[in-house]
Amino acid sequence: MTLVDTRTPxxxxxxxxxxxxxxxxxxxxxxAQVTSESKLFSGSSTRFGEPPxxxxxxxxxxxxxxxxxxxxxxxxxxxxxGLGLKAKINKRSLFDRKxxxxxxxxxxxxxxxxxxxxxxxxxxxxxxxxxVGEVTIGxxxxxxxxxAGKSIHDQHPNMSFVDLNRSGVALMEIVSKPDIRSSAEARxxxxxxxxxxxxxxxxxxxxxxxxxRADINVSVRKPGGEFGTRCEIKNxxxxxxxGQAIEYEARRQIDILEDGGEVVQxxxxxxxxxxxxxxxRSKEEAHDYRYFPDPDLLPLEFDDxxxxxxxxxxxELPDEKQARLMADYGITKYDAGVLVASRASADFYESVxxxxxxxxxxNWVINDLFGRLSKEGLDVRTSPVDAGQLGGIVDLISSGDxxxxxxxxxxxxxxxxxxxxAQIVEQxxxxxxxxxxxxxxxxxxxxxxxxxxxxxxxxxxxxxGWFVGQVMKATQGKANPQAVNKILREKLGL
Amino acid sequence: xxxxxxxxxxxxxxxRIRVEEQDLDSLADELNNILGFVEQLNEVDVEGxxxxxxxxPMRQRLRPDQVNDxxxxxxxxxNAPLSEDNFFMVPKVVE
Numbered sequence: 001m002t003l004v005d006t007r008t009p010x011x012x013x014x015x016x017x018x019x020x021x022x023x024x025x026x027x028x029x030x031x032a033q034v035t036s037e038s039k040l041f042s043g044s045s046t047r048f049g050e051p052p053x054x055x056x057x058x059x060x061x062x063x064x065x066x067x068x069x070x071x072x073x074x075x076x077x078x079x080x081x082g083l084g085l086k087a088k089i090n091k092r093s094l095f096d097r098k099x100x101x102x103x104x105x106x107x108x109x110x111x112x113x114x115x116x117x118x119x120x121x122x123x124x125x126x127x128x129x130x131x132v133g134e135v136t137i138g139x140x141x142x143x144x145x146x147x148a149g150k151s152i153h154d155q156h157p158n159m160s161f162v163d164l165n166r167s168g169v170a171l172m173e174i175v176s177k178p179d180i181r182s183s184a185e186a187r188x189x190x191x192x193x194x195x196x197x198x199x200x201x202x203x204x205x206x207x208x209x210x211x212x213r214a215d216i217n218v219s220v221r222k223p224g225g226e227f228g229t230r231c232e233i234k235n236x237x238x239x240x241x242x243g244q245a246i247e248y249e250a251r252r253q254i255d256i257l258e259d260g261g262e263v264v265q266x267x268x269x270x271x272x273x274x275x276x277x278x279x280x281r282s283k284e285e286a287h288d289y290r291y292f293p294d295p296d297l298l299p300l301e302f303d304d305x306x307x308x309x310x311x312x313x314x315x316e317l318p319d320e321k322q323a324r325l326m327a328d329y330g331i332t333k334y335d336a337g338v339l340v341a342s343r344a345s346a347d348f349y350e351s352v353x354x355x356x357x358x359x360x361x362x363n364w365v366i367n368d369l370f371g372r373l374s375k376e377g378l379d380v381r382t383s384p385v386d387a388g389q390l391g392g393i394v395d396l397i398s399s400g401d402x403x404x405x406x407x408x409x410x411x412x413x414x415x416x417x418x419x420x421x422a423q424i425v426e427q428x429x430x431x432x433x434x435x436x437x438x439x440x441x442x443x444x445x446x447x448x449x450x451x452x453x454x455x456x457x458x459x460x461x462x463x464x465g466w467f468v469g470q471v472m473k474a475t476q477g478k479a480n481p482q483a484v485n486k487i488l489r490e491k492l493g494l
Numbered sequence: 495x496x497x498x499x500x501x502x503x504x505x506x507x508x509x510r511i512r513v514e515e516q517d518l519d520s521l522a523d524e525l526n527n528i529l530g531f532v533e534q535l536n537e538v539d540v541e542g543x544x545x546x547x548x549x550x551p552m553r554q555r556l557r558p559d560q561v562n563d564x565x566x567x568x569x570x571x572x573n574a575p576l577s578e579d580n581f582f583m584v585p586k587v588v589e
Contacts, residue, residue, distance in 0.1 A: 037559050051580065152581070159585065301554065
């Protein structure tokens with residue numbers, strides 16, 4: 001891979017050092033578990049959380065004479081993902097053996113794609129806010145490979161336990177170009193990639209279950225200068241840890257360089273407890289994987305028809321959906337960005353917004369509903385208020401039947417008790433009083449009962465607020481505030 | 495291309511094959527003989543020829559995504575020198 005610098009150095013990202021400013025250069029290798037029923041080269045299950053070695057066939061355990069046969073769906077998922085990343089699909093790709101010894105790798109090699117991956121160069125777009133704007137991160141490649149098993153070290157004083165359930169599960173390794181220039185961009189990149197994968201349905205993106213893990217290459221340089229020596233931080237399984245690991249690692253490298261030292265290329269591990277990275281105890285030759293084409297597997301070839309079929313059935317992706325929501329519902333880029341963060345949120349919003357005021361719907365979905373959901377640790381799929389109910393509340397506001405304040409109360413009732421918003425408003429007499437005759441009558445009563453205040457308000461017009469409050473009190477908050485204001489001003493001669 | 499005794503040692507280690515010190519020289523000679531033989535292939539002009547990864551002129555066959563194997567953990571660990579609760583047990587490996 002030839003390194004090409006596609007970015008203009010951005011002073012906002014510079015890190016101040018004793019000898020001047022520094023700039024980070026970051027590239028990511030994301031391992032995404034392919035969503036499939038069975039493994040990449042065997043018919044055993046990929047289900048998470050099964051008893052030890054239950055999801056293991058003789059192929060996965062590398063018993064003598066067992067041969068791999070590739071899973072068609074895994075190939076399709078890789079192509080779908082490639083299309084979602086606007087990448088070049090390689091109609092002919094090869095599988096290679098990556099050789100190393102470890103107890104959780106029974107074959108003694110991982111079947112991977114080295115020279116000819118299934119997917120080539122693509123792009124991911126990040127919205128880095130008003131200041132930095134949109135950033136394009138290049139994708140170098142995507143290839144299919146097998147996952148390894150799992151070693152457990154805390155069950156026995158001097159033995160490790162090995163569970164091969166994950167052994168042979170299909171992974172997509174998605175390699176970015178070294179286009180990332182800050183920990184914020186790295187976090188945004190992982191988040192965006194995860195969103196795209198979830199939209200496509202090609203990886204569930206559950207980082208806590210290990211379905212998505214990142215190896216992060218970090219180096220530092222003088223802004224816009226030559227690329228520095230990089231270190232690779234292995235197996236990061238949370239977006240937050242990615243940010244912390246990068247910040248620590250960049251600082252560590254700057255300190256070394258400013259002390260006149262040299263960064264040694266090495267593999268490092270991030271410790272979430274200390275927030276630090278440390279060198280992995282690995283031997284020089286461990287990196288000699290002696291790749292060669294796997295003689296058990298023929299070249300993987302397919303034709304344009306398969307690519308076209310998959311392209312036609314691709315769902316609307318986050319960037320397109322964001323643009324469409326802005327155009328169709330007149331909402332801001334920011335709001336649309338929040339809504340498309342998950343397909344479920346966007347779908348929910350669209351059910352609420354359809355045929356209604358899009359901006360009002362966005363406010364209620366994002367501020368009231370999402371705000372409340374995140375406070376309660378729920379998400380849109382487990383929301384006690386469904387799209388129909390929230391749409392009903394929006395309707396009542398739009399028609400002027402309830403005020404914004406009453407709407408909040410109504411939302412609370414629907415949240416905790418459920419029910420049809422229009423019926424609740426009817427039954428509990430929550431309707432806003434817009435009938436000017438009724439409001440005038442109340443205003444007259446209040447003016448008559450408070451001659452002292454009426455005298456004061458002539459000199460101090462801001463006192464009108466007190467009168468509004470009295471009217472609201474008398475109507476239990478149901479009077480239309482605009483109407484109340486208008487009538488009061490007329491009657492008080494303001 | 496030729497190999498020396500250090501390379502032989504390294505290849506042996508990578509393949510987890512124990513190579514005795516007194517065998518290094520003769521193994522290096524043998525390997526160099528083989529490499530010398532293979533070297534002759536460099537005389538062939540392969541300009542514009544795609545590397546052959548298989549001798550069979552057919553595409554890779556694909557299988558449908560169905561779970562039809564596994565579910566026999568006791569058989570998987572049956573030959574393991576040590577196992578517990580259907581886990582393989584191996585000498586402790588901690589990074």
